[in-house]
Structure formats: structure tokens, C-alpha cells
Amino acid sequence: MAKEKPMSENCLKDMLPIRDALDVVSGKWKMMILVSIKHNNKRFRDIERSIPKISSKVLAKELKDLEQHKLIKRTVYDDYPVSIEYTMTEYAMSLEKVMNELHTWGLNHRKEILGK
Structure with a gap:
């Protein structure tokens, strides 16, 4: 069995903050929810309607996560009522x-992959 190479200290220093950031905003829905709220969808049903294929249960969980990470205010x-x-x-x-960078990268990626 091959020995694993020890991770360089600089490599680890670069990885940890990225991992921390991804832990907060990763997944299929969190950034989409933030974009929806940024576009003035403030109520649960408005957010839900603005994001295709998200379930109420998932939206509720993700909103709670975003609130815990202090990204949204409820x-x-x-x-x-x-x-x-x-x-x-x-x-x-x-x-x-x-x-904005993810948006730009996503547009360029679509062009690269789909040729559009």
C-alpha cells in the first residue's frame, strides 16, 4: 500500500477557509434562495414559487440553515394572519x-459545455 503524502501546511491553509465557505453556502438550494431573496422575494411562498422544483420541506430547512449562519433575517x-x-x-x-462571479462563471461554463 502506498504511503499518503503529508499535506503541505500552505495547501491546508488554502483549503480550510474554502471548505468553511462551502459548508455554509453549498448544496443545490442555498445560493438560489439567496438570489431569490435578493430579488425581493421575501415571503416563504414567493421564495418557493421563484425556485423551480424546491419542496416546502427543503426550503424550510435551508432557510433555517441560512438564518443560523446569519445570512438571512426572519x-x-x-x-x-x-x-x-x-x-x-x-x-x-x-x-x-x-x-456575481458564480453567475459569470456559470454563463461561461454553459457556453463551453453547450457551445451556446
């Missing part, structure tokens, strides 16, 4: 550059 209005709105936090706005 505000309950004591109206009748009670209404809840989700907004991006100031902290989440620091992801805007990343979101």
Missing part, C-alpha cells in the same frame, strides 16, 4: 461579489 409581523418575511443581512451582502 421577521415575524404580528398581523392577522401572522406574516413572516426573510431578508438578506448585511453579512450576506458580502457574498454579492461571489454570487
